[in-house]
Amino acid sequence: MAALGRRPWSHASVPAALVETHATYQHVFDIYVPIGLGVITLFALATLLAVVLYRRRPPEQAARFSSNDRLEGGYALLLVCTIAFLLYITFSAEHRVDTVSAREQPQLVVNVTAAKWEWHFEYPSYGIDRYSGAVGSEQLVLPANRAIRFRLTSADVIHALWIPALSYKHDAIPGSVQSFTLSFARPGTYSGECAEFCGLMHSNMLFTARVLAPSRFLAWAQAERGSTGARR
Amino acid sequence: MSAATSAPGGVRTLPGWLGAATSADHKRVGLNMAAASLVFFLAGGVMALLMRAQLAQPHTGFVSEGTYDELFTMHGSTMIYLFVTPMALALAVYLVPLQIGAAQVAWPRLLLGGFWTWLSGGVVMQLGWLTEEGAGRAGWFSYVPLANDLNTPGVGQDLWTIGVIMAALGLFLVAACVLATIATRRAPGMSVLRMPVFTWTELVSVLMVIGAFPVLIVAMSLLYAERLGAQVYTGFSGAIDYQDLFWFFGHPVVYVMFFPFLGAAAEVIAVNARKRWFGYPAFVASMLAFAALSMSVWAHHMFTTGGVTNQYFAFTSTALILPAGMEYLGMLGTLIGGAIVLRSSMLFALGFFVQFLIGGTSGIFVASPVLDYHAEDSYIVVGHFHYTLFAGSVFGFFAGVYHWFPKVTGARLRESLGKVHFVLLAVGTNLTFMPMFFLGDYGMSRRIAEYPTHPSWGPLNLLESIGAGIIALAVAVFLVNVGLSLRRREPAGDDPWGGHTLEWATSSPPPPGNFPAALPPIRSYAPLLDLREQKRSALAGGGGT
Numbered sequence: 001m002a003a004l005g006r007r008p009w010s011h012a013s014v015p016a017a018l019v020e021t022h023a024t025y026q027h028v029f030d031i032y033v034p035i036g037l038g039v040i041t042l043f044a045l046a047t048l049l050a051v052v053l054y055r056r057r058p059p060e061q062a063a064r065f066s067s068n069d070r071l072e073g074g075y076a077l078l079l080v081c082t083i084a085f086l087l088y089i090t091f092s093a094e095h096r097v098d099t100v101s102a103r104e105q106p107q108l109v110v111n112v113t114a115a116k117w118e119w120h121f122e123y124p125s126y127g128i129d130r131y132s133g134a135v136g137s138e139q140l141v142l143p144a145n146r147a148i149r150f151r152l153t154s155a156d157v158i159h160a161l162w163i164p165a166l167s168y169k170h171d172a173i174p175g176s177v178q179s180f181t182l183s184f185a186r187p188g189t190y191s192g193e194c195a196e197f198c199g200l201m202h203s204n205m206l207f208t209a210r211v212l213a214p215s216r217f218l219a220w221a222q223a224e225r226g227s228t229g230a231r232r
Numbered sequence: 233m234s235a236a237t238s239a240p241g242g243v244r245t246l247p248g249w250l251g252a253a254t255s256a257d258h259k260r261v262g263l264n265m266a267a268a269s270l271v272f273f274l275a276g277g278v279m280a281l282l283m284r285a286q287l288a289q290p291h292t293g294f295v296s297e298g299t300y301d302e303l304f305t306m307h308g309s310t311m312i313y314l315f316v317t318p319m320a321l322a323l324a325v326y327l328v329p330l331q332i333g334a335a336q337v338a339w340p341r342l343l344l345g346g347f348w349t350w351l352s353g354g355v356v357m358q359l360g361w362l363t364e365e366g367a368g369r370a371g372w373f374s375y376v377p378l379a380n381d382l383n384t385p386g387v388g389q390d391l392w393t394i395g396v397i398m399a400a401l402g403l404f405l406v407a408a409c410v411l412a413t414i415a416t417r418r419a420p421g422m423s424v425l426r427m428p429v430f431t432w433t434e435l436v437s438v439l440m441v442i443g444a445f446p447v448l449i450v451a452m453s454l455l456y457a458e459r460l461g462a463q464v465y466t467g468f469s470g471a472i473d474y475q476d477l478f479w480f481f482g483h484p485v486v487y488v489m490f491f492p493f494l495g496a497a498a499e500v501i502a503v504n505a506r507k508r509w510f511g512y513p514a515f516v517a518s519m520l521a522f523a524a525l526s527m528s529v530w531a532h533h534m535f536t537t538g539g540v541t542n543q544y545f546a547f548t549s550t551a552l553i554l555p556a557g558m559e560y561l562g563m564l565g566t567l568i569g570g571a572i573v574l575r576s577s578m579l580f581a582l583g584f585f586v587q588f589l590i591g592g593t594s595g596i597f598v599a600s601p602v603l604d605y606h607a608e609d610s611y612i613v614v615g616h617f618h619y620t621l622f623a624g625s626v627f628g629f630f631a632g633v634y635h636w637f638p639k640v641t642g643a644r645l646r647e648s649l650g651k652v653h654f655v656l657l658a659v660g661t662n663l664t665f666m667p668m669f670f671l672g673d674y675g676m677s678r679r680i681a682e683y684p685t686h687p688s689w690g691p692l693n694l695l696e697s698i699g700a701g702i703i704a705l706a707v708a709v710f711l712v713n714v715g716l717s718l719r720r721r722e723p724a725g726d727d728p729w730g731g732h733t734l735e736w737a738t739s740s741p742p743p744p745g746n747f748p749a750a751l752p753p754i755r756s757y758a759p760l761l762d763l764r765e766q767k768r769s770a771l772a773g774g775g776g777t
Contacts, residue, residue, distance in 0.1 A: 021605070028602050036593035043560060044586050050567035051582070054505070055574065059730065060768055062506040063569030072514050072561065079557040083550050090546055090600040097602055098542070157378040158471060160536060160609060164675030167606035171537045174377060175467030178538045191684070195609040195677045197371050199378060200297055203680035 018147055018183040019101035025167035028093045032086065097168070101181040106149030108142070114152070114159035114172040114194065117201035126225045132207035139210040141224075143217035144187045153177045160196035163209060169195050184211040256340035257744060258413075261347050262326030263640065265406070268351050269319040275358070276310035277707065279303045284664075284700040287693050290685045300681035301369040302388075306358075308372030309392065313399045314354040316625055317485060320492040321403060321441075323632060324410045324434040326640065330735035331428045333419025333754070335745045338412035342405055350402025357395025360388030368392025371679065373482060376465040376474045380458050390459060397452045400445045400481075407441035410434060419734070421754035425516065428733040428757050429502070429509050433495030436519045440484040443527060448481035472539035479530035487526040489621060490588075491519065493628025494559060497581040500631045501566050503729050504578040508758040510565025511558065518555035525552055535604045542601040549599035556592055560585065575729070576650025580631035583658055584624055591619030594669065611676045615668030623661045630657070630710070637717070638724030642740045646722075649713040656706035663699025667692040732758035 111122040119132035121140050130138045142148055152161055154172035162169035163182070170180050184190070194205035212220060246254055253264065283303050286294040295303065329337055337343050360367035365386030370379040374392070377383055414435050418427070427435070451474060458464045465474045502509045509515065529549045531540035563585050572578070594616040598604045607613055630653070638644045671692050676683055683689055727736040737760060738747050752759050 024602055025606050028600055032597050032600065032603065036597060039593060040586075040589050043564070043589055046564055047567065047582060047586060050564060050570075051572055051574070054567060054570045054572045057571035059506045059571050062571040064507075064765060065510075065569065066508045067511050067513065068565070071565075072511050072558070075561050076514075076554065076558065079554045083553050086553075086596070086600070087547060087550055090550070090602060091543060093602040094542065094546070094600075097605065157383050158375055162609075162675075162677065164606070164610075169536055169605055169608060173468050173471050173537060173539075175469075175471070176538070191675065193675070193677055196375075197301075197378070197609075197679040199383060200301065202301075203297060203682050206684070 018145065019096050019104065019181065020185060021097055021101075021166045021168040021182060023185075024093045024097050028089055031089050035082075035086075101147070102179065104147045104181050106181060107146040109149045109151065110140070110142070112150055112152045112161060112172070113155055114161065114198075114205075115155035116157065116199055117194070117205040119161075119192075119205070119207045123221065126221045128221065128224050139208045140192070141210050141212060141217065141220055142184060143214040144184050144211050146214060147181050147183050149179055149181050151177050151179050157198050158196050159194045159198045159205070161192065162195040163190055163192045165190045171196060184209075187211045187213050187216075254344065256344045258325050258329050258337040258340065258343065259640075259742065261340075261343050262322050262324075265318055265322035265325060265347050265350075268354070269315050269322055272310050272314035272354060273319075274707070276307050276315055277704065279307040279310065281700055281704055283307065284697040286681060287683070288697040289694065290690055291682050295681070297681045298366065298369065301679075302361075302367045304679055305368045305371050305374075305392070306360075309357060309368065309396070310354075311621070312372055312485065312489070313357070313396060316489040316621060316629075317403060318350060318399075318406075319629060320434075320437060320488055320625075321406050321410065323492050323496065324438065325406060327636065327735060328410055328431050328434050329413055329417065330639075330738070330742060330746055331431045331733050332414065332417065332422050333734045333747060333751050334413060334417035335747065336417075337409050338416050339409045343409040346402045346405030346409065348402070349405060350399050353395045353398025353400070353402055355395075356391050356398060360391040360395075363387040363391065365389075368395075373478050374455065375478075376455065376458065376471055379455060380465075381461070390456070393452055393456045393459065397449055397456070400448045400452070404441060404445040404449070407438035407445070410438045411442065414438075419751050419754060425513075426754055426757050426759075429498045429512070429515060430492070430495035430733070432516055432519055433491040433498075436523045437488045437491045440488050440523055440526060444481045444484035444488075447477055448485075451477035451481070468539070472534070472537060475534050475537065475539075476531065479533045480527070482533065483530040484523075484526050486617075486620070487522065489625055491522070493584065493625040493632070496632030496635070497584040497628040498559075498562065498566075499733065500577045500581040500635045501563060501585075502758070503635070503731055504573045504575060504581070505566050505570030506573075506730060507566055507570040508732065508756070508761055509562060510568075511562045512757055514558050515562050518558040522552070522555040525555070529599075532599055532604070535601045536608045546599055546601050550596060552599075553596060560589070575634065576645070576647055576654055577631045577634035577729075579651065579654045580627050580634060583654065584627040584631055587627060587658075587661065588620060588624035591616060591621075591624050594619060607672060609678055610672035611668040611678055612672030614678045615665050615672060618665045618668070623665060627657070627661075630654075635729065636735075637714075638728050639735055639740045639742070641718060642724055643717050643721035644724045644728060645713050645717045649709055649716070653706055653709045653713060656702055656709060660699045660702030660704075660706055664696050664703060665699075667696050727760070730764070732761040734759060736760055 109124055111124060113120040121130040130140065132138055152170055152172045153176065154174045156174060159172040160169050161172060166182055168182060170178060188211055190209040190211060192207045192209055194202060198205065252260060282295060283300065286292055286300055325343065363386065365388050367388045370384045370389060379389065414431065454464045465471060498509055525548055529545060531545040532549045534540045535542050598607045598613060598616055634645055634650055671689060676689065724740050726739055734751065737752055752763055755762055
């Protein structure tokens with residue numbers, strides 16, 4: 001696999017492990033959500049139990065305690081530990097998605113310009129230009145299993161590029177070019193969309209990413225370069 | 233009520249509706265503000281129903297894309313600037329002077345001016361509907377450059393901007409009056425650490441209003457200058473600056489829209505468990521920590537911009553677990569050992585705590601940048617903040633309404649209708665907002681007028697639309713309940729529930745000046761419960777505490 005179509009987009013070797021944004025999301029999700037659901041269930045049941053146990057009692061029987069320092073202190077300590085644990089999980093995951101992936105040597109660079117209301121994808125190393133069209137008619141073609149560096153900007157208002165299957169989005173803000181590195185584990189068709197409200201046709205600012213095996217991507221890129229060159 | 237009288241503070245009252253509109257008595261202003269907020273709530277609700285009709289199926293074509301943009305912009309703006317925030321302050325204006333044993337607010341004329349400034353701002357914002365280009369349509373946070381004159385031209389968006397400035401200024405003035413009242417008008421014995429739980433939540437809220445709202449006024453004034461042609465928010469840094477300014481207001485306001493309803497629910501739970509609120513010192517400390525943190529979390533709305541330090545804001549946002557968790561211990565500690573009565577108000581208060589927990593934990597979820605890279609601007613976020621604001625604050629609001637309606641009107645609301653109202657609202661709320669978490673995870677962006685025909689997206693959206701209809705029905709039941717209870721009155725008496733705080737030590741409704749007789753001694757945050765417990769101890773022959 002490592003030998004497949006490495007040229008011409010990279011001189012570096014394929015890194016041992018690409019940063020998979022979706023896997024990282026899923027990892028954090030699988031820790032956060034069970035804890036959250038557990039807390040909700042626990043409190044709901046405790047509330048229900050307290051209501052059932054202490055209903056229909058004469059007012060004189062109501063207890064008069066109004067604090068318990070040890071309980072409150074111990075509970076606060078438990079909360080602080082929870083915060084520390086969640087932050088440890090989040091910070092280590094965020095480090096991978098934002099910092100480690102930025103260090104990765106990209107094997108393909110795609111310049112993306114968001115504009116009302118379509119996406120412009122430019123492959124500088126191939127001289128290829130693709131416009132999504134307002135309803136996603138032209139696809140963004142990408143290789144699987146490769147570190148792809150996106151350089152995102154906007155021509156007018158703020159947009160956001162979101163590929164739900166990768167669990168990643170980034171804002172496209174005019175006046176800046178922002179880089180992030182994504183990779184697709186498997187070939188297939190992935191939908192993408194604008195996530196930041198950008199005016200009248202926001203709902204229609206969609207695109208499709210067609211992810212090919214690296215060798216097929218290379219073939220596509222060379223054919224496309226040829227046809228673009230011919231058009232020139 | 234309508235007689236020409238001289239209210240305390242020397243403010244003359246005119247007869248008739250003009251008197252009701254210009255009276256500076258805090259109870260009158262509080263009621264007017266609550267009534268106006270409620271009208272905006274109904275208007276914002278109608279906008280939500282129109283949106284849910286549009287989204288019931290992938291491509292209904294019920295409204296045009298442009299109209300849809302106006303609807304979600306004005307729904308959010310109406311609910312935040314014109315319903316939940318002002319309602320939170322209206323409760324303070326009416327109840328805080330009563331809870332601290334004051335005859336009137338500190339600056340009644342300023343209060344009246346603040347109320348009318350806010351209301352005028354609301355009207356100005358809604359006037360956008362009558363303009364050629366329609367109402368504001370750049371979202372309730374109107375990011376630049378989308379909200380500049382080039383990308384969103386039209387008088388409607390101008391009116392929106394001016395309306396927000398006026399509304400914010402009015403609310404700022406109202407909050408200042410509440411703060412001055414708490415600072416200077418507390419009854420003898422009412423030390424700061426004997427103020428009722430609800431008053432504490434309002435104190436912390438008005439402190440946040442005073443810290444945060446001026447920033448909104450500046451941000452919006454500069455936006456208006458930008459719309460007039462000035463180059464204010466230019467380039468990348470301009471876009472980020474606007475977001476920093478906006479969310480420096482925008483996150484504290486979230487807590488202004490939460491704390492007073494937390495306070496209301498806490499009072500309701502304590503009274504209906506016939507026990508004082510558990511862990512008062514920890515509660516007060518938590519409120520202060522909550523407020524401090526709330527002013528240092530704003531950029532968690534900006535994790536995907538690449539313009540802020542994500543780890544710092546993830547840290548402050550996740551740290552909210554501590555103060556929020558303490559409030560929940562307070563609720564359970566109050567219930568345990570109590571003598572619980574399940575009145576309508578109590579059902580809403582319990583609903584507030586349980587459902588808000590879904591909003592709160594999903595808030596911790598989006599406080600993690602890695603999770604937020606997926607959730608930001610998706611329906612996960614829409615589900616999250618509706619669980620805090622609707623399943624939370626609105627339930628806390630209704631808990632407060634059922635609790636304090638007898639005090640304000642002298643008549644009780646019907647319990648049977650109240651319970652129907654609660655069940656319908658709970659079913660409708662969860663049906664509407666629970667599917668949003670799934671749709672967002674599947675990839676549905678917020679603010680889209682139509683959506684792709686993925687399997688399950690249509691059915692889930694239809695479920696939400698049906699839920700919205702049930703919410704509308706629940707609100708209709710509430711309105712019927714109010715109308716019926718006012719027409720065929722069940723007299724409430726001064727203290728129908730066995731209240732803990734001073735508002736229950738005067739008549740219902742309280743007379744001008746609030747407390748004609750001497751106040752009971754104030755030795756804790758629950759002075760009336762103190763008296764009751766003393767009496768019981770005396771009857772039991774014990775020494776008491």
